[in-house]
Amino acid sequence: MRSFIKIAAAFAVATVTLAAQAQLVPQKPVTIVVPYPAGGPLDNAAHILADKLRPMLKAEVLVDNRPGSGGNVGAALVAKAPADGHTLVMGAVATHAINPWLYPNMPYDALKDFTPITLVARVPNVLVMNAETAKRLNIKDTKDLIAYARKNPGRLNYASGGNGSAGHLAGELFKSLAKISVVHLPSSGSAQAQAGLLSGQTDLMFDNLASASANIKSGKLVAFGVTTINRSSSFTEIPTINDVLPGFHISTWFGIFGPANLPKATTDQLQKAFAAALNTPDTAEKFARMSATPSPMTSADFAYMVMKEHADYGRLIKVAKIKLD
Known part of the structure; x- marks a missing residue:
């Protein structure tokens, strides 16, 4: 009995x-x-x-920008960090679902080298057209656009932030479902692509809704539809493309990841803290200004979502034969 008590005590301490x-x-x-x-x-x-996490975690919370290689540089840094929960990455659809299919020499394995903690938000993209071009061609909505493109194959073009960008993939999915021919004109970034669209050098673009909102409100761009399955709460008047093309839904998402093998207790602690920070009214208000919706979920649900997105984008990229320059 005494031996059992000693063993039990030792186990409890351990x-x-x-x-x-x-x-x-x-x-x-x-x-x-x-x-x-x-x-x-x-x-x-x-x-x-x-700002929200500092009092919750009783620790300083820093933001460290490490851009490069489409997000791969910063993500790789965290993949190689100690699995103690003190180094995290704000990963995204690009770093964990798109890039692995585009870059021949990835510095990390998107599924094996990370511990998914929680989704943070989804941000819809929106199909927009230069307003003067739309007026000249008498294109008022997605149905008109598809009808024109079918009658005039190759006459229209669409800009994107580059090969493999979210805007590029949305454009290829749109072309495939609508059975149309539209020329892709990649730029060196979304800002450059938007500038070309506003100047009339290009016709269409799948732009980030937050980025395009000011030009939509001013009338410089005509919004045909958001790329998500549901309408945006900040632009309820814009329909979804899925209303016209069933099966079309694609969105930009981002979430928190830690290195692989993060202890469950640490993962749970971080997930609860991030969820609490996301579920506050002022966070929702600030995210709404970016047309983003706070979307916390359990670590298990987020891991499943990332795995599914990784597979779905892999199929789209292979079918569309998308390659980097």
Whole structure:
């Protein structure tokens, strides 16, 4: 009996010790790596959440921008970091679902080298057309656009931020479902693509809704439809493309990942903290300004979502034969 008590006591001490080790170290900074330049939606979201997380985690929460190689540089940094929960990445559809199918020498395995913690938000893209072009061609909505493109194959073009970008993939999916021929004109970034669209050098673009909103409101761009399955809460008057092309739904999403083999207790601690930060009214208000919807979910659900997105984009990229320049 005494031996059993000693063993039980030792096991209890070991369990407590392991649990303590699995928790974040108090007062040690938590860094959220953003694998894109400052000023974008991921960067803005990271700063909003960092402010909320500091009192919850009782630690300094830093945002570190590490852009490069379509997001691969920052993501790889976290993939190689210690699995203690103090180095995280604001990963996205590009870093974890698109890039693995485009880059021949990926510096990480998107599914094996990370611990998914929670989805942060989804941001719809929107199909927009230069307003003067739309007026000249008498194109008022998605149905008109498809009808014109079918009668005039190859006459229209669409801009994107580059080969393999979300806008490029949305365009290829649209062409495939609508059975139309539209020329893809890749740019060196979304800002350059939007500038070309506004100047009339290009006709169409699948742009980020937050980025396009000011030009839609001013009348410089005509919005035909959002790319998500549901309408945007900030632009309820814009229909979904899925209303015209059933099966068309594609969105930009981003979420929090840690390195692989993150202890479950640490993962749970972080997931609860991020979910609490996302579920506040002022966070929702700030995200709405970016046309983003806070979307926390369990780590298991997020892991399943990432795996499915990874497979879905792989099929789309192979069918469309998309390659980087």
